[in-house]
Amino acid sequence: MEVLIAATPEEAAQFAAEAVLEGLQTRTEGHNVLGVATGSTPLGLYGELAKAVKNGEADFSNTIAFALDEYVGLESTHKQSYRQTLIQELCKVIGLPEANLNTPNGFGDSEEQIRKQAAAYDAAIVAAGVDVQILGIGTNGHIGFNEPGSSLRSRSRIKRLSNKTREDNARFFDGIDQVPTHSVTQGLGTILEARRVVLIATGSNKAEAIATALEGPLSSACPGSAVQLHPDAVIVLDEAAAAGLK
Numbered sequence: 372m373e374v375l376i377a378a379t380p381e382e383a384a385q386f387a388a389e390a391v392l393e394g395l396q397t398r399t400e401g402h403n404v405l406g407v408a409t410g411s412t413p414l415g416l417y418g419e420l421a422k423a424v425k426n427g428e429a430d431f432s433n434t435i436a437f438a439l440d441e442y443v444g445l446e447s448t449h450k451q452s453y454r455q456t457l458i459q460e461l462c463k464v465i466g467l468p469e470a471n472l473n474t475p476n477g478f479g480d481s482e483e484q485i486r487k488q489a490a491a492y493d494a495a496i497v498a499a500g501v502d503v504q505i506l507g508i509g510t511n512g513h514i515g516f517n518e519p520g521s522s523l524r525s526r527s528r529i530k531r532l533s534n535k536t537r538e539d540n541a542r543f544f545d546g547i548d549q550v551p552t553h554s555v556t557q558g559l560g561t562i563l564e565a566r567r568v569v570l571i572a573t574g575s576n577k578a579e580a581i582a583t584a585l586e587g588p589l590s591s592a593c594p595g596s597a598v599q600l601h602p603d604a605v606i607v608l609d610e611a612a613a614a615g616l617k
């Protein structure tokens with residue numbers, strides 16, 4: 372694990388963008404495959420990637436992207452779906468064609484159908500091979516929507532959202548009642564197969580989760596601790612998120 376501590380969230384975004392671009396350069400043939408996260412934290416990083424595109428240092432027009440997660444019960448056209456969020460906050464910002472963005476399908480007639488869609492999504496990720504997976508971390512230590520208690524070898528599947536996560540994400544909805552109760556998320560085992568993972572965390576509200584994930588025991592109680600197992604994990608923090616580290 373490489374832990375980089377930046378002075379500010381802006382500098383953290385720059386460090387993370389460098390780690391992402393470096394990780395993408397290692398592919399020798401075919402299209403780059405980028406694993407992407409939703410949420411507030413990676414927005415600065417996406418802004419830095421956009422700057423690299425503008426400067427001619429990066430080009431995402433042939434990159435294939437796989438999202439970490441999606442809400443169950445929202446159609447892919449729903450404004451709060453992670454697909455629509457990523458189209459606005461990622462595709463349009465870095466010039467990644469919408470057709471190249473893969474997101475889990477959490478919409479279906481039955482649980483069985485969504486389960487099958489999750490398994491097919493996992494298989495597509497395995498077939499593509501992710502070069503770099505971008506990660507955020509929840510205040511409860513989740514990565515993707517692998518909530519505490521997730522198996523460290525889990526695959527993409529339906530996962531119930533914790534009350535903490537639903538409270539944290541209520542800001543994007545008209546109240547907590549509107550926040551879906553379940554998601555489809557890449558599993559921890561799926562995430563760990565990416566050749567590089569770049570986890571970015573900023574702000575004092577992430578300090579406890581970061582300390583537990585990086586310095587606590589490897590445990591399903593803190594899914595973020597799974598990054599300890601990855602051979603090429605780059606963790607980028609600002610000083611506030613790093614405050615709990617020894």
Ligand code: F6R
Nearest residue numbers: 408409410411412507508509515
């Ligand atoms: C989103 C995701 C989540 C977020 C986490 C932090 O696709 O996978 O694990 O990364 O909830 O969210 P923010 O960045 O909004 O604090």
